Structures are given as structure tokens and as C-alpha cells.
Amino acid sequence: MSIFKTLKNGAAAAASSYKLILFVWITILVLVMAVGFPLRSFLNAMFGNSLVVERLNNGFDIGLxxxxxxxxxxxxxxxxxGTLLAGTAGFFIMTFFAGGFFRRYSLAWGGLKVSDFLRASAGNFIPFLKIxxxxxxxxxxxxFIIVGIPGIVAMMVSGSQLPTGKVLYLFYVLxxxxxxxWLFVADASRRWIAATGSRKVLRALGAGFRAMKERFWLSYGTVLAVLVINTAAVLAIFWFAGNATPDRSLAVFLFFAATQLLFILRLFMKAWRYASVCEAVK
Amino acid sequence: MRRILVVFLCLLPFTAVGQIIVDKPLSDRLTGYDIDVTFDPEAHTVTGLMTAWWVNNSSMPVGEAMMHMYLNAFSSNQSTFASRGRWSAAGDDGWGWVKILSMKDGRGNDLSDSCSYVSPDDGNRNDKTVLRISLPEPVAPGDTLVLTIDFASKLPSPIQRTGYEDDFHFVAQWFPKFGVYETAGMRQREADGWNCHQFHPNSEFYSNHSVYNVSVIMPSEFVTGSGGRLIEEIDLGEDHKKVIWRAEDIVDFAWTAWPGYKVRTRKWNNVDITFLTSETGLSKAENHLDAVVYALEYLGERVGPYPWPHLTFVDPPLSGSGAGGMEYTTLFTTMGGGAVPSFLRMPEMVTIHEFGHAYFMGILASNEFEEPWLDEGVNSYWEQRIVDHYYGAGYGLLKLPFLKMSDTDQGRMSYITSPSRTIATNDLPSWMYPHGTYSMMSYNKTATWLHTLEGIIGTETMDNVFREYYHRWAFHHPSGRDFIAAVNDVVRSEHGDRFGENMNWFFDEVLYGSGECDYRVSGITSNKIRSYSGVVDGDSVSYARGDRKSDTLYLSRVSIERLGDVRLPVEVLVRFDNGEEVLETWDGKATYRDFEYTGARRVVWAKLDPYDKIDMDVNRINNSFTLDPAHTVARRMLNKYMLLMQMIISIFTL
Incomplete structure (x- = not known):
């Protein structure tokens, strides 16, 4: 199977699981709202009836x-x-839902009810967490080995505050x-657990490495392609969110809708990677 | 005439090389130094011979001399500098000192036994940073004291302003240097006397403008820079060279040597700029050079000309970062090492700040020990103006799509967030600020009230104040009172009595007082005026306007309060629902003021200090009040926060 076909089938599988993606989105949204809304109230209370908020229209003015x-x-x-708590909770939640996703994508073509999705998530949670x-x-x-050690050596040699130098870029690229x-091994291992029902993490990792070895270029190329597209998408999302300064009520609402659509897209791309890896090791 | 001849003959050896750097002397040149030394990078020592001279320009004979021996601040952990600044040597080899091996006067008298250490600031017997020399015979008015000193200096480690780390050496405060002999009336002094302070953790500059002829023998591999102009570099063979510098009319002479330096140069007008940095620092060399040119241009236009044709600055390597952020007039050090991202202008800010000291301390040689605000504070004010002018008003220091900060606000924030901001006045000697408030007070509170002064008298008048201050005091030793006199004279000539007889009231509040400034709009009310009806003296009077809505009248009231002790004139911008705006002024002296408006229009919002003139105001949140608060900003920030959280969760999970 070619990389393109793997990616295409993966995308189709991810798209067909849109209900599950929306379910994950809502869960994460509720989580971040639980932290965000009290902060908003706090902020409103601090501003009170002041017009000083005008100073925040073009980015947060630290001077304030x-x-x-x-x-x-x-x-x-x-x-x-709140960020630490939500981040930690989010890590567990996403790890939890990954169990359901891999179960879904390791099955033959077909859907998975939300209840089955949750059941699979729960069943795979502990080994997935270990992985x-x-x-x-x-x-x-x-x-640390690829970037950290050369960086430290470069700092010691050059006397600079940060590791810099053209040679170091090679290490970053490497x-x-x-x-x-590593991403492929992680995904293939989880796919192995989801497909076999085994709870043996080390065996799963072994299976992941084996899968990588057996179809290296397909596996590697698939994940690399998804990763490049993912990185570009993440940068674009951050650029948009960082630069957008809606200042009217409707515009702020539309901004909210846009940011959530972008996050759903991000979830889709994550699911796409899961599904593509499952396709690649089929 | 005879006295003039004596002075001329005494000075002849030191002026033999003539005017090498500037066309004519910029200062009185009451002191000068000829120094021939050898630098040993293995032992980290500088040893040799110095001939120093001082002219008694007072009307009285002077029987003693006083000299800075500042490297002795690093000779033990009990010195005033080390004990207060918590400096300690890195091992036995880390201690620093300066020793006088022999000292003779111009007549050949041995003065070695006439020297004693004194501690005029704190009486610390373990501090040996000020040397008193009892002279065998007084120096007559107009005469010159010539001292020939054989000395040895050992640099300290770790570096704090001066010292060494491996083969990086920054050699500052390294030779015995005269204090300043102040005559009565100078800086409001009552009687003649030496002004020679100990070396403190927060201050080290108050010296005469001097001439320096310095030659240093060192290994050839070392790349060097100094506050002087390079006259000659002589190859001595056997991998050694002799570097000869001359500096004119600067208050201190420092130099640096490191084999790893990379050099970049630029010429701006008639100034040769040299930048020494590490290999990694080269990536930001152009940024630093730009920053220096900006500062030269801005201060040259608004304060006075930069008078020297040379300038050297250094971005030390990481190992020598303790030398970063220091000023020696025509030599200064910055920081960054090429590692700071370009959206954060911290390195450029440091470059501009340290260059600014060429004016505020270098040319206008105020006493950093006794009036640090006149040095660091005034310089911070100009640094903030320059940074925000060239890198962007509102985001001069930090510029990201979602985050910004001006340099002015950075300084102001340090002041307004300090819980000790009202603990003391702003005119204390550097070592007497309580509770660690030195930096906040001398740098940031001063800069903040100078911005406020600019807001009150206007930018053009403020610039003229500094032009006048420069004109009166360049290459002399001004005091705070001298600066205030310049303010009073310029403000009065440009604004008459608009701000009162003089501006002393302002300085009484912000410099000599310790109160804080906080005005607020406490509320806005707009009430419909009710139909007039009632009973007056038994007569029933009624006046009904009817139910017509179009000519309904309102009584609107904007209530202003002064919460702080500082009283400053303020402006209030009031906006009505028909779009009209009224700018009110208030002298700010009472504790409250109400502005009332009757008419068909209603007040919708009021902004106190709408043009941000009063930087001293510690709370700008309460400077405005609207009847229709917008919550969209908080909602937008919430949306961004939630997306950021969601992205973090998705990125950091497999």
C-alpha cells in the first residue's frame, strides 16, 4: 500500500468517526470552560466599569x-x-479516549457506538497510560541525547547563553x-493492544518496533507526512489566535466558533494519524 | 603669574602628547593619570607604575589627598561591598585587591607610611576602599600634587562589574584614583573637602574628568578594548604586545582583554563605534550597533552633543556575564550574547541604558553615591524614551501578537508594584535605601516622575530643560538642586506662572516626599431633572414641563477623588451620549472634585488623565468610568485561553 493510499484511507476512517471526535471535543471543552469561566469572571470584576480594557485591544499590555x-x-x-490541573486532566482524558479511537480504527470498516467507544477506552486505559x-x-x-548534549557542548565551547550555531541546526533536523x-512505534503498539486485547505493554512495544521494521518506509513516511501537516496546522492555528482581535460582541462569538472549529480540526488530524498508522500496519 | 607657570610646568609632562582626541579640553582636567603596566592573564594581575596628578583649584591649602582603592572591595567578604552585596570569592584565587608597593610625591618624599584606610560612609574597619594620604606639606591653591605610585592589582572572580573568568578579563576600578575635592558652594557644599566614598554594591561613580595615558603589556593573543582611543599597538616579540591608549575628559578608565572577542565597527557622524562580542553574540551585533546609533542620535538632538570621536562597547560571553550592564563613559558593557529572541528588546535596552551613562554620569558627572536618582533615574528616563521611540510606542520592550510592553511601562511597573514604594524619599544616598528599594527608587520611581514632569510641562519644554542642564553643567559636577534650578528657569521662561512661581512643589511631592499618587473616577450619575413643583412660603408654585421627552433635562455628575498624598494637576475627559466631549482640568489639591453638567445630554464615560501624562498614578484601572462597560475583551481573552489549553492538551498527549 502506498503512503498516499494509507493517508487517504486513514482520513476516511477519521472522518467516519466524526461523532467520536465531537464527543472528545465536548469533553475537553467542558474541562477548559470549568477553568476558564471563573477566570473570566475574575477579569471582569477587576476591570469593573473601567475603560482601561481599550488598552487590551491589540494584545495584552503587561504594563497594566x-x-x-x-x-x-x-x-x-x-x-x-487551573492550567496545570486542566492540562493534567486533559492528558488523562486524551489517553483514555485514544483507547477508543484505536479500537475503532483496528476494527474492520464500520462504526463504533459511543458506549462501545467508552468501553474500549476504559478497557485500554491502563496499558495506554503506561505506553x-x-x-x-x-x-x-x-x-536530551540528540539536542541537549550537543547544545550543552556548544554552550561550553562558545560561552554563549543558549546553544546556537549552524552545526546545531543539523541536530535539530535530526x-x-x-x-x-517514536510516534509510529507508540501508535502501532497501541493498535496492537486495541486489536489483540492484550495488556502486555512491553510486548506491545515490541510489536510496534516490529511493525516499524517490517514496513519502514510506509510507516515512517505516513507518520512524517501527518506530522508535517499537523505542525503546519498548529502553527497556523496559533498565528490566527494570536493575531485575531475581535472587539465587538458578534465578532467575539464568531471568533469563539472559529477557534473551536480549529480545535476540532486538530482533533481530526490526531485521529487521522491514529487511523493512518492502523492502516499501515494492517 | 608665577603660580600659573608652576602649574604649567607641572602639567607639561602629562600634556606632552597634546590634544589627541578632542580639539580642546572639554573639562577642567583637575586630575590625570599616566599608567604603564603589565597584564598577567595567568595570575590575573596588573602591575606597574602610575603617575597621577591633582590640581588644587580651591582657595585653601589642602593637607591630604584621598583615593579610591576600589579593587579592595573584593579582598575579603567583610568589605562593605562584599558583605552587603553578598559577593564571595570563587576559591582562594578569587579574591581581588589593589596594593600600593611604593608612593612618592613630586619632590621625592616617600608617602608609603602616610597612608591609612578610612571608611567615611559606614565606619567599617574591614573596608579598605578609601585611602587617605597625609601629605608632608599642603598643596597650595593652584598647585599640583603629583604622585608616583608603584602598584599591583589582582582581579577578582567571580566577576561582579570587574574581574576575570578563565581567560576573559574585564579590568575596571583597577588603579588608585583620586576622589573629588569639592569647594564650598559646589553641589551646595558648605566647606571645602574631599568627596570620596567607599565602594558600595549599588554605586561606584564620582570622579573628576581626567586625562589617561595607559599602556599595557600583554600576550599578543588577547583582543582588547577600552574607554580610550587606541594610539598604538607595538609587537614586543615573544608573543607579547604593548597596547597604548589615551582617553580625555572621562571619569573612569576601564579595559577588557579576551582572546575570544570578535570585533565589529561602525562609524556614525564623527564617532567610531567598536563592538566587542563573542562568536555567538555576532548574530545580534547589528542590533546592538543600531541601538547605540539610535541613542547617539536621540540624545544628541535632545540633550547635547556626544563630544568624543570614539566609543567602545562589549557584550561579554556567558562566563563573563557579571561584567554586563556597566558603564565607563566611552566604554560600556551590554548583555544578551545573541541568545535573546528579537521580539524582546532587552539587550538593546541595556545597550541604550549603558550608553546613556556617557551623558548622565559621564558628561554630567553627578554624584552617584549621594544622588543616585540623578544618574540612574535620569538615565532610565531617557533610555525608556529612546527604546519606545525607536522600537514602538506601547511595545518598545516586548512585541508579540498577543503580548506587549513598553519600556516606560516596565519601569513604571517596577515602581507601582513595589509594596515599599512609600517607605522613603527619593533623594537618599545609594546605600541608605531601606528594604532593598534602591533599584526601584533610584531607577524606576525617578524615571516615572520624570515622565510625569514631561506630561505636565510638555515634551518640548522637557527637552529644553535637559539642553539647559547640559549647557550649564557639562563636564562639571551638578547636584539635584542644580537640575531643579534648570527646570525652574526653563519652565518659567517658556510657561511663565502657569505652574506657579517655580516647580519646587513638584519636586517636594515626588523627590523629597514619599507619598504616592492615585486619582480615581469614583462614579458617574445622570439623573433626569424632575418637574419643578412644591410650596414656597405658603404659595403653591408648580411648573410642569409636560411629558415631552425631546427636551428632557439631565443632571450629570462626574465624581473624582484623590486617594494618594501626591497632588498633581490632572485633566478629565468627559464624553456625552450625543458624542460631545469636554476636557476639564483640576489642580488636584483637594481630596475630591465633582464636575456637574445640566442639559439634554448625559455623561456616558469619563477618563481621568486621558493622555497618560501622570505616570506616577499607581492605578490606571480606576482612572476611568463608563456606564456601559464592555466585556468583550474578557470574553476574547477567555476564548484564546481555552484554545491555548486545548492545543496544549492535544499536543502533549500521544
Whole structure:
């Protein structure tokens, strides 16, 4: 099977699971709203009847932070704690739902009810969590070896505050080119668990590496292609969100709708990677 | 006549090379130094001979001399600098010191036994940074004291302003240097005397404008820079060279040597700019050079000309970062190492700030020890103006699509967020600011009230104030009172009595007072005026306007309060529902003021200080009030926050 066909089939599988994607979106939205809405109320209370909000129309003016006084510190503390909590909860939730997605994509063509999706998610959660933690360790070590050590050496040699230099760009490129390998192994391992029902994580990782070895170029090329498109999409999303400054009520609502559509797109692309890997190892 | 001849003959050896750098002396040149030394990078020492001279320009004989021995601040952890600044040597080899091996006067008298260390600031017996020399005979008015000093200096490590790290050396405060002999009346001084302070963690500059002829023998591999102009570099063979510099009319002479320096140069008008940096720092070399040119241009136009044809600045390597952010007039150090992203203009800000000291401390040689606000504060004010002018008003320091900050606001924020902002006045000596408020007070509070002064008297008048200050005091030693006199004279000549007889009231509030400034719009009301009806003295009077709506009258009231102690004139912009706007003014002295309007129009919002003239106001949130608050900004921020969270969750999970 060609890379293109794998990606195409993966996209079709991801698109057919739109209900599951929407379900995940709503769950994550509720989670971030639970943190975000109290922060908004806090912000409104701080601004009160002031017109100073005009200064925030073109980005947050840090100079205003001092004028808020102590409440700003409280806001930042609440935002930091909320972000950490939501981030941690989100990690578990996404790991949880990955179990359902892989189950869905490792099945023969066909749908998966939400109840079955949740059941599969629950069933795969523990081994998926172990794989996620293991892969975090592996990619962390990989990053340290490929980028960290050369960076430290470069800093020691050049006396600079940050690792810079043309040679280091080669290491960055090397790091980026290596990442699809780890992602594929992680995905193929999870697919193996979802397909076999086994809970043995190390065996799953072995299966992942084997799959990689058996169809290296297809596997690697598929994940690399998805990763490049994903990265471009993420950068575009951040650029849009960073630069958009809607200042009227309707525009703000449309901005909200647009940001959520973009996040749904992002979820779709994640599902696309899962489905494409499942296609590749079929 | 005889006295003039004596002075001339005494000075002849030191002026033999004539005017090399500037066409004619910029200063009185009461002191000068001829220094011949050898630099040993292995031992981190500088040893050699110095001939120093000082002219007694007072009307009284002077029986003693005082010299800075600032490298001794690093000789123990009990010095005033080390104990307060928590500096300690990196091992036994890290201590720094300067030793006088022998000292003779012009008549050959050995003064070695006439020297003693004194601690005029804090009485610390362990501090050996000020040397008193009892002279065998007083120096008569107009006469010159010539000292020939054999000395050895050992640089400290870790670097703090001066010192070494491996083969990087920044050599500052390295030789015995005269204090300033102040005559009565100078800087409001009552009697003649030496002004020679100890080396403190927060201040080190108050010296005469001097001439320096410096030659240093060092290994040839070292790339060097200094506050002087390079006169000659002589190859001595055996991998050694002799570097000869001359500097004119600067208050201190420092130099640096490191084999790893990369050099970039630029010429701006008649100024040769040299930039020394590390390999990695080269990527930002053009940014730093641009920043210096901006500062030269801006200060040249608004304060006065930069008078020297040379300027050297240094971005030290990471190992030497302790030398970063320092100023020696025609030599200064910046920071960044090429590692700071371009959306953050911190390195350029430091470059502009440290260059600015060529004016505020270098040309206008105020006393940093006693009036740090006149040095650091005034310089910070100009740094903020330059950064925000060239890199963008509102985002001069930081510019991202979703985040911004001006340099002016950065300084103001440091002041308004300090819980100790009202703890003391702004005119304390550097070492007497309580509770670690030195930086906040001397840099940022000063800059903030200078912006406020600019807001009140106008930018053009403010520029004229500094032109006048420069004109009166360039290459002299002004005090804060001298600066205020320049403000008073210029403001009065340009605005008459508009701000009162003088501006002393302003400085009493912001400089000599410790209060804070906070005005607020406490509320807006717009009430319909009811039909007039009632009983007066038994007569029934009624007046009915009827139910017509078109000519309904309202009584609108805008209530302003002064919450702080500082009283400044403020403006209030009031907007009505028909689009009209009225700009009110208030002297700001009472604790409150109500502005009332009767008519068919209603007030919809009011902005106090609408043009941000009063930077001193510690809370701008309460400076405005609207009856129709917009919540779209908070909603937009929430949307962005939620998307950011969602993206983080999706990116950091497999």
C-alpha cells in the first residue's frame, strides 16, 4: 500500500468517526470552560466599569498588570493552577479516549457506538497510560541525547547563553526526522493492544518496533507526512489566535466558533494519524 | 603669574602628547593619570607604575589627598561591598585587591607610611576602599600634587562589574584614583573637602574628568578594548604586545582583554563605534550597533552633543556575564550574547541604558553615591524614551501578537508594584535605601516622575530643560538642586506662572516626599431633572414641563477623588451620549472634585488623565468610568485561553 493510499484511507476512517471526535471535543471543552469561566469572571470584576480594557485591544499590555495590584497576582496564581490541573486532566482524558479511537480504527470498516467507544477506552486505559508514560521517557531521553548534549557542548565551547550555531541546526533536523519513528512505534503498539486485547505493554512495544521494521518506509513516511501537516496546522492555528482581535460582541462569538472549529480540526488530524498508522500496519 | 607657570610646568609632562582626541579640553582636567603596566592573564594581575596628578583649584591649602582603592572591595567578604552585596570569592584565587608597593610625591618624599584606610560612609574597619594620604606639606591653591605610585592589582572572580573568568578579563576600578575635592558652594557644599566614598554594591561613580595615558603589556593573543582611543599597538616579540591608549575628559578608565572577542565597527557622524562580542553574540551585533546609533542620535538632538570621536562597547560571553550592564563613559558593557529572541528588546535596552551613562554620569558627572536618582533615574528616563521611540510606542520592550510592553511601562511597573514604594524619599544616598528599594527608587520611581514632569510641562519644554542642564553643567559636577534650578528657569521662561512661581512643589511631592499618587473616577450619575413643583412660603408654585421627552433635562455628575498624598494637576475627559466631549482640568489639591453638567445630554464615560501624562498614578484601572462597560475583551481573552489549553492538551498527549 502506498503512503498516499494509507493517508487517504486513514482520513476516511477519521472522518467516519466524526461523532467520536465531537464527543472528545465536548469533553475537553467542558474541562477548559470549568477553568476558564471563573477566570473570566475574575477579569471582569477587576476591570469593573473601567475603560482601561481599550488598552487590551491589540494584545495584552503587561504594563497594566501592575495597575491591577494584588488581584493580578491572585489571577495569575489561579490561572496557573487551573492550567496545570486542566492540562493534567486533559492528558488523562486524551489517553483514555485514544483507547477508543484505536479500537475503532483496528476494527474492520464500520462504526463504533459511543458506549462501545467508552468501553474500549476504559478497557485500554491502563496499558495506554503506561505506553504514554514510557514514550514520554523515551522521547525525553532521545531529545536530551540528540539536542541537549550537543547544545550543552556548544554552550561550553562558545560561552554563549543558549546553544546556537549552524552545526546545531543539523541536530535539530535530526531530532525532527527521528520523531516519527517514536510516534509510529507508540501508535502501532497501541493498535496492537486495541486489536489483540492484550495488556502486555512491553510486548506491545515490541510489536510496534516490529511493525516499524517490517514496513519502514510506509510507516515512517505516513507518520512524517501527518506530522508535517499537523505542525503546519498548529502553527497556523496559533498565528490566527494570536493575531485575531475581535472587539465587538458578534465578532467575539464568531471568533469563539472559529477557534473551536480549529480545535476540532486538530482533533481530526490526531485521529487521522491514529487511523493512518492502523492502516499501515494492517 | 608665577603660580600659573608652576602649574604649567607641572602639567607639561602629562600634556606632552597634546590634544589627541578632542580639539580642546572639554573639562577642567583637575586630575590625570599616566599608567604603564603589565597584564598577567595567568595570575590575573596588573602591575606597574602610575603617575597621577591633582590640581588644587580651591582657595585653601589642602593637607591630604584621598583615593579610591576600589579593587579592595573584593579582598575579603567583610568589605562593605562584599558583605552587603553578598559577593564571595570563587576559591582562594578569587579574591581581588589593589596594593600600593611604593608612593612618592613630586619632590621625592616617600608617602608609603602616610597612608591609612578610612571608611567615611559606614565606619567599617574591614573596608579598605578609601585611602587617605597625609601629605608632608599642603598643596597650595593652584598647585599640583603629583604622585608616583608603584602598584599591583589582582582581579577578582567571580566577576561582579570587574574581574576575570578563565581567560576573559574585564579590568575596571583597577588603579588608585583620586576622589573629588569639592569647594564650598559646589553641589551646595558648605566647606571645602574631599568627596570620596567607599565602594558600595549599588554605586561606584564620582570622579573628576581626567586625562589617561595607559599602556599595557600583554600576550599578543588577547583582543582588547577600552574607554580610550587606541594610539598604538607595538609587537614586543615573544608573543607579547604593548597596547597604548589615551582617553580625555572621562571619569573612569576601564579595559577588557579576551582572546575570544570578535570585533565589529561602525562609524556614525564623527564617532567610531567598536563592538566587542563573542562568536555567538555576532548574530545580534547589528542590533546592538543600531541601538547605540539610535541613542547617539536621540540624545544628541535632545540633550547635547556626544563630544568624543570614539566609543567602545562589549557584550561579554556567558562566563563573563557579571561584567554586563556597566558603564565607563566611552566604554560600556551590554548583555544578551545573541541568545535573546528579537521580539524582546532587552539587550538593546541595556545597550541604550549603558550608553546613556556617557551623558548622565559621564558628561554630567553627578554624584552617584549621594544622588543616585540623578544618574540612574535620569538615565532610565531617557533610555525608556529612546527604546519606545525607536522600537514602538506601547511595545518598545516586548512585541508579540498577543503580548506587549513598553519600556516606560516596565519601569513604571517596577515602581507601582513595589509594596515599599512609600517607605522613603527619593533623594537618599545609594546605600541608605531601606528594604532593598534602591533599584526601584533610584531607577524606576525617578524615571516615572520624570515622565510625569514631561506630561505636565510638555515634551518640548522637557527637552529644553535637559539642553539647559547640559549647557550649564557639562563636564562639571551638578547636584539635584542644580537640575531643579534648570527646570525652574526653563519652565518659567517658556510657561511663565502657569505652574506657579517655580516647580519646587513638584519636586517636594515626588523627590523629597514619599507619598504616592492615585486619582480615581469614583462614579458617574445622570439623573433626569424632575418637574419643578412644591410650596414656597405658603404659595403653591408648580411648573410642569409636560411629558415631552425631546427636551428632557439631565443632571450629570462626574465624581473624582484623590486617594494618594501626591497632588498633581490632572485633566478629565468627559464624553456625552450625543458624542460631545469636554476636557476639564483640576489642580488636584483637594481630596475630591465633582464636575456637574445640566442639559439634554448625559455623561456616558469619563477618563481621568486621558493622555497618560501622570505616570506616577499607581492605578490606571480606576482612572476611568463608563456606564456601559464592555466585556468583550474578557470574553476574547477567555476564548484564546481555552484554545491555548486545548492545543496544549492535544499536543502533549500521544
Amino acid at each position: 498588570a501592575g495597575d491591577f495590584g494584588k488581584p493580578f497576582g491572585a489571577l495569575m496564581a489561579a490561572a496557573s493552577a 504514554a508514560l514510557l514514550m514520554m521517557l523515551i522521547t525525553g531521553a532521545y531529545t 531530532w525532527a526526522l527521528g520523531m516519527p519513528v
